[in-house]
Amino acid sequence: MAGNKGIPQLTFRAVVLAVVLAVVLAAANAYLGLFAGLTIATAIPAAVVSMGVLRLLGGGTILENNIVQTGASAGSSIAAGVIFTIPALVIMGYWPEFKYWWVLGIAGLGGLLGVLFSVPLRRTMIVEDPLPFPEGKAAAEVLKAGENPGPGLKILALAGAIGAAVKLAATSGLRAIPDTAAGATFLGKYLGYMGTNLSPALLGVGYIVGLNIGIVVVSGSILSWHIAIPLYHAFFLAGDTVLSAALAGASAEDAAFGIWSSQIRYLGVGAMLTGGVWTLFSLRKSLVSGVRSGFAAARKGSGAAVAETERDLPMKWMLVALVAFVAPLWMLYHAIVGVWGISLLMTVIMIVAGFLFVSVSAYLAGLVGSSNNPVSGITIATILFASVVLMLLLGRDSPIGAVAAIMIGAVVCCAAAVGGDNLQDLKAGYLVGATPWKQQLMLGIGAFSCALVMAPVLNLLSQAYGIGAPTAEHPNALSAPQATLMAAVARGLFGGDLPWGMIGAGAVVGALIVALDEWLKARGSSFRVPVLAAAIGIYLPLELMVPIFLGGLIAHFVERFHGLRAGDEEARDRIHRPGTLYAAGLITGEALMGIAIAVPIVMTGRADVLALPQHLHLGEAAAQWLGLVVLALVGWLLYRVSTRKAAVAPGG
Known part of the structure; x- marks a missing residue:
């Protein structure tokens, strides 16, 4: 760890660049999260961009670049906290649109609380009993090796252009290629379905999360689409008179999606509930010791x-700021329930749950990285706990009980996402000799800056594509899987009607997955089965999981090409750095083009405003094959970039 005395860190240009990158990456991650239910950590791409931009401005210090990546990484954490929860309020019909001041209040307060709660955890998790924090270590290596950021910027720019071009050519743009290549057929009483989304962003996500997670998520989808849906169609559909009547005469593909939408995806809900409870239970000892040592370190240092x-x-x-936040949170919750005493109790629940779950999130980020941090499971646990308390106070038939539970979960989710990401950035800062309080201040600035733009971005995406269940107006709506789940759970607990049998079966499936993962852990296996990753696969359409699996497969072939030895994490980070930048470029380019396309759609009120003339369209089959060829070329380029012998990125 280097000293930093006299080296510029929190400079004006670093702060401005960090805020700009944070806002851009927040918008991109919001689109990705609503589309696929996943967000990615953005520290490394932000560090590379920072090194390139500051070099053009006369050169930047390693600590300035660290400040930029610290602030910019708030874009992924705030986006995750918002899109996992707040769209539930629109899906439930409580809001007709995303209300600016409400979204700002929830995301801003949650983000700042995440920064505050993570401060006493830094010493124990990074200094005294250090956790790996893989993305923090990787970002530190990029910063240390940043003498020549040019090749990395070229990779980002190239991949960004490719991702944007493919998105422009797809269904929401020129309509030259479809979003999905899929097919389904009836096999006697059984129903078979196979398909893949043609999104380069999902391929990039798969490369970043790796083959292990790719196998787990696609296996979850196979369980839903190749086992549960065919079995339901063969043996249970006839007894479901409402659904069977709705699907009478439907095509095989429509029947598959109808069964998944109304029944099978709730297996994923049950598995997620099990995963959220297990996450808290399995971390109970680490949580208590982490909180105790954090406060002990704070007292010792004063x-x-x-x-x-x-x-x-x-x-x-920190304590003064925490007390100051109680009043606005209290007023925010009072505006929902209208009873001061209950509003105060909601605030207390939020504060306590926020601190506990920020600790859990930070610990998990330290073990598996921010991209694999199961914040959604943490949020489900919060909503369940808050719902039970609110049911006792308001009654199960309360019209605002579900909304109040979502509001508590939303603030906690933002705090947990930011807290985990904050510790990742502080790990990078610790390794390069940064000043922690300057990083913590920068993350607060970045988080609040992102909160300022989330409502307009969400409204733009909602008006252009739709959010939640597909409708006649928005047949390809952004699925917002976590928010849809939060809405379903909250409504179901407060007088709603849910397929509780299917949720119970999913909870059992989740328990079996936990048992399998514990067995693999006891054997010392490098392959693991995280229950929340499997639950996401069960809950989402198979077509979204296939490209994630393929991206993970490419990452595996890259490791084989380089002869990577098992357990050599430093070599893995170095090997994957060019591919990670390429994958991040695909994700960012596609997401930003998705937002750009939304502008003319909203302005004109026409979903086909950019579509090519009809005589230039290919037939359906030819367009699907063209899309598959394009996706294959994108994957081949990802492999080529990742296996070049020359150094192609900072530290490569």
Whole structure:
């Protein structure tokens, strides 16, 4: 760890660049999360962009670049916290659109609380009993090796252009290629379906999360689409008079989606509920010890001379800020339930749950990275706990009980996402000799900046594509899987009607997955089966999981090409750095083009405003084959970039 005395860090240009990148990456991650239910960590792409931009401005220090990536990474965490929860309020019909001041209040307060709650955890998780924090270590290596950021920027720019071009050519743009290549057929009483989304972004996501997660998520989808849906169609559909009448005469593909939408996806809901409860139970000892040592370190450090590289934001000011946040949270919740006492109880629940779950999120980010951090499971647990308390106070038939539970979950989700990401950034700062309080301040600035733009981005996407269940107006709506799940759980607990049998079966499936994962852990297996990843696969359409699996497969072939030895994490980070930048470029380019396309759609009120003339369209089969060829070329380029012998990225 290097010293940092006299080296510029929190400069004006670094702050401005961090805010700009944070806002752009927040918008991109919001689109990705609503589309596929996943977000990615953005620290490494932000670090590479920072090194290139600051070099054009006369050169930047390693600590300035670290500040930029710290602030910019708030884009992924705030986006995750928002899109996992707040769209539930629109899906439930409580809001007709995303209300600016409400979204700002929820995301802003949640993000700042995440920063505050993570401060006492830095010393124990990074200094005294350090966790790996894989993305933080990778970002530090990129910063240390950033003498020549040019090749990395070229990779980002190329991949961004490819992702944007494919998105422009797809269904929401020129309509030259479809979003999905799929087929289904009846096999006697059984129903078979196979398909893949043609999104380069999902291929990039798969490369980043790796083959293990890719296998787990696609296996979850195979369980739904190749086992549960055919079995339901063969043996249970006839007894479901409402659904069988609705699907009478439907094509095989429509029947498959109808069964999945009304029944089978709730297996994923049950598995997620099990995953959320298991996450808390399995971390109970680490959580308690982490909270205790964090406060002990804060007490020990007060009043003593502390090195610049060990100075956190002062604990007394953290407590003052925490007390100051109680009033706006109290007022926010009072605006929902209208009873001051219950509103205060909601605030207390949020504060306590927020601190507990920020600790859990930070611990998980330290073990598996921010991209694999099961924040949605943490949020489900929060909503369940809040719902039980609110049912006791308001009654199960309360018209605002479900909304109140979502509101508590939304603030906690934002805090947990930011808290986990904050510790990842502080790990990178620790390795390069940064000043912690400056990073913590920058993350707060970045988080609040992202909160300022989330409502307009969500409204734009909602008006152009739709969010939640497909409708006649928006047949290809952004699925918002986590928010749809939160809405279903909250409504079901407060007088709603859910397929509880299917949810119970999913909970059992989740328990079996947990048992399998524990067995693999006991055997020391490198392959693991995280229950929340499997639950996402069960819950989402198979077509979204296939390209994620293929991206993970490419990452595996890249490791084989380089002869990577098992357990060599530093070599893995170095090997994958060019591919990670390429994958991040695909994701960002596609997502930003998706947002750009939404502008003319909303302005004109026409979903086909950019479509090519009809005589230039290919037939359906030819367009699907063209889309498959394009996706294959994108994957081949990803492999080629990742297996070039020359150094192609900072530190490569």
